[in-house]
Amino acid sequence: MMSAMADYSISQLSKEFEVTTRTIRHYEELGLLYPARRGQTRVYSPADRTRLRLILRGKRLGLSLDDSREIIDMYEPGKTNVDQLKKLIDAIQAQRHKLNQQLDDISLLLKDLNKAETDCIEALKSNGLP
Amino acid sequence: MMSAMADYSISQLSKEFEVTTRTIRHYEELGLLYPARRGQTRVYSPADRTRLRLILRGKRLGLSLDDSREIIDMYEPGKTNVDQLKKLIDAIQAQRHKLNQQLDDISLLLKDLNKAETDCIEALKSNGLP
DNA sequence: TATTACCTTTACGTTAACGTAAAGATATTT
């Protein structure tokens, strides 16, 4: 047979993304990943690796794993049903709304941080440096 | 005495920010809020209200409550010590770095969402509408 | 005055997202 081009072991992914193997297996338990098996051993395809990357990106954005699974499943092919597609569009827009809210939050926070920083530097000046 | 201008009860804040009173008391238990008391009853000043707003903003950005407390304490006055100020600037820059990472994540996700949406709409077209 | 509406503290329960340990299979290296 062919295949076996660019696959990954669980520990390889674990090192690359700086998470434990337990974490990766946990994502599989929750249905976010479903790698192939060579015998008993898990074998991760490039597509699996991309899924993991997406999951971790979602985590950084404060998404729950359930949310991430939903979003990731959006990118999957074969959404045949029209109702499904419409639901999907709704979900996408809801997610976009949440992200825009986050953007606002971030710009507010960055603004606050800038002020805090200049205040800080001012205080350092008037305090005198060693 | 004066004061009593624009204070808030716990249930008022609870309604305004759509969190439970338990949540607000929880933030106090963790040292994120410390409202005044009228007898036994908590009385929240506008400053307390702002702190709560900041906490919830942090939550939306995926910060832990401990992280939020650190950040919020940055805005407090009276950072007299020079070392403290320097540590503070470091913390601010670290936080800024994290936020910029989040911005990248969000733009990537938005890009993905856009593609998913157009794919979706294409699929709807070729599937025909009812 | 009795009910209704808020307020309080105390304390155990719950969920998500893993951590950690045990016990064993497989496989490569010394």
Add this chain to the structure above:
DNA sequence: AAATATCTTTACGTTAACGTAAAGGTAATA
């Protein structure tokens, strides 16, 4: 062949962030 490295499953433990009573104080209102 023995040791070392990776893999596996199973299962109980942990932490954060609250939820959910329970039991009671205060105060305005019917």
